[in-house]
Amino acid sequence: MYYPYFRGKQFELITIREMATLMADNNFTPIIEPVREALGGLEKTLKAICSAGGRAIVIVNPHHGDHQEDGANISQLLKDGYSCHESIVAGILLRSDMNVEDVLTCYSSHADHHPVFIHAGFSAPKLLVADLASEMKNIKNVFIEDHAKLLYRKHFVSSDRVLVQDGFNRQRNADYPEIEEFSDLHVTYSDLGMSGFGDFLTVGDSYSESGGPAYAVALHLTFIDPDQDDMMYIYHFVSDTKDTPTDPAGKFGQALDKLIKKLNTKRSKLLETSAIKEFRELHAKGHFPGLGYVKKLSMKHHIETLAAYLG
Amino acid sequence: MQASIGDVFDAAFDTLKVAGKRDEYVYRTAISHKILMGTHSLRTASMLNEFRAGSCKADLVVLNGTATVYEIKSERDSLVRLANQVENYKRVFAKVNVIASESHVNGVLSTVPSDVGVMCLSKRYQISTVREALDSPERVCPASVFESLRAAEATSIIKALGRTVPDVPNTRRHAVLRELFIDLDPVSVHAEMVRVLKRTRNLAPLSELVEQLPQSLQAAALSIPVRRTDHDRLVEAVRSPLDAAMAWS
Numbered sequence: 001m002y003y004p005y006f007r008g009k010q011f012e013l014i015t016i017r018e019m020a021t022l023m024a025d026n027n028f029t030p031i032i033e034p035v036r037e038a039l040g041g042l043e044k045t046l047k048a049i050c051s052a053g054g055r056a057i058v059i060v061n062p063h064h065g066d067h068q069e070d071g072a073n074i075s076q077l078l079k080d081g082y083s084c085h086e087s088i089v090a091g092i093l094l095r096s097d098m099n100v101e102d103v104l105t106c107y108s109s110h111a112d113h114h115p116v117f118i119h120a121g122f123s124a125p126k127l128l129v130a131d132l133a134s135e136m137k138n139i140k141n142v143f144i145e146d147h148a149k150l151l152y153r154k155h156f157v158s159s160d161r162v163l164v165q166d167g168f169n170r171q172r173n174a175d176y177p178e179i180e181e182f183s184d185l186h187v188t189y190s191d192l193g194m195s196g197f198g199d200f201l202t203v204g205d206s207y208s209e210s211g212g213p214a215y216a217v218a219l220h221l222t223f224i225d226p227d228q229d230d231m232m233y234i235y236h237f238v239s240d241t242k243d244t245p246t247d248p249a250g251k252f253g254q255a256l257d258k259l260i261k262k263l264n265t266k267r268s269k270l271l272e273t274s275a276i277k278e279f280r281e282l283h284a285k286g287h288f289p290g291l292g293y294v295k296k297l298s299m300k301h302h303i304e305t306l307a308a309y310l311g
Numbered sequence: 312m313q314a315s316i317g318d319v320f321d322a323a324f325d326t327l328k329v330a331g332k333r334d335e336y337v338y339r340t341a342i343s344h345k346i347l348m349g350t351h352s353l354r355t356a357s358m359l360n361e362f363r364a365g366s367c368k369a370d371l372v373v374l375n376g377t378a379t380v381y382e383i384k385s386e387r388d389s390l391v392r393l394a395n396q397v398e399n400y401k402r403v404f405a406k407v408n409v410i411a412s413e414s415h416v417n418g419v420l421s422t423v424p425s426d427v428g429v430m431c432l433s434k435r436y437q438i439s440t441v442r443e444a445l446d447s448p449e450r451v452c453p454a455s456v457f458e459s460l461r462a463a464e465a466t467s468i469i470k471a472l473g474r475t476v477p478d479v480p481n482t483r484r485h486a487v488l489r490e491l492f493i494d495l496d497p498v499s500v501h502a503e504m505v506r507v508l509k510r511t512r513n514l515a516p517l518s519e520l521v522e523q524l525p526q527s528l529q530a531a532a533l534s535i536p537v538r539r540t541d542h543d544r545l546v547e548a549v550r551s552p553l554d555a556a557m558a559w560s
Contacts, residue, residue, distance in 0.1 A: 245363075246458060246485070253482030286480030 024054030035065025213245030
């Protein structure tokens, strides 16, 4: 039912591995867009998903990162096989620069891997549906909300549909409000005729190869508010020091202080997840584990929060 | 003989070098060739590019026995920020120079204090000294120096000056180092800073690459990081004949 969309950088892949069992138990299916040339981390991640009895969608024609010219190595990785062949499926991104023929070629070359369509800017839905005719009802269609609006999605009404919406409003770290709305799709997806929903976690859809030096450090943590019809909100705890690119550890300490202070009010509505426990431990030790690790905790907290709500 | 990619860069540089059109890169090249590699060498001196100093970034810093900053004011630049830049540099480096086009020299002289050196890149691409910079390490501000350095560099300066760094959690580390650092003697801090930076930002490993590149690309090679494994590919690329390069995609 929940389809978190990950760009497969190091800490995204680690997050998926560490969450593999929880996601499998809750019927969550990560969508993974590989962005790094080396596929060892991806392979390890897929193995972890398989042994947890989970599922994943692996994008074979990434839009971002090292495989954007050619996804052949990803296709090969899928072909080389997994014991759980059925549960790791190929995701085909349908982008604005593709025509129906491109889509069909990619579809047939991955036919063994139960391809899923991920609509991300493609502009000929009618032709595609006509060409695939009866097969379409057996194909899962994932829509990236910004690129696939209601009228577009209507073409696929007979198939299994998933809506992915970027709830994360990316800004400069120094500019985040303390709290803002994240998404209500976890409540409303079935009303929209969808069998599932997704998001870009607490990272967002916008892709960057690497962060520059951080003038501010921000912790992004989501919560579901039962007093607001279960709407999901996000807190941004931002360091006070924002005018130099130095001392990320000290800035993390400042942001973490704000999180712990909010938790101690007992009115934060943040779920006491394993990630929150780890933030408490880091606060007690005064330890900064690195920005990638902090991003991992933020993603884990988000997944755990949705698992508790949907489970 | 057939022109190479390198020849094209040299030809472009010659166009850029004409007084009146020169940009920052021409000045950077002049300092790299005539001071860093002329007066000094890559084995004995080092250079920092875009080095943070207070709220500014220093164009070029040459480290030999002392640290000398060169602020470039080409004919394309304005002098609006100069007074503030110079103030910031004086808190970090013992010698501050402004190198300017002939058209800017008078403006620079009336903007900067008398301990700041003024140089001129002439129409004939010669550097002349209008006024010598004073070497005054005693005016540097340890707190400003600290903010310019990496944590490991600051730590080795503190240790070299005989202080012990207590073992604290890493979220507290920067604050603790800073407290120790701001108490140090400015002259000693400056001398140690020069020594540490010459080690941590050493350019000697680049000398082989620089020697193999055309003149026009040498200053770029000293400031733009190129992976070691790509050095040979870069050299090979600039040596390729132009018509072969036209077919590159």
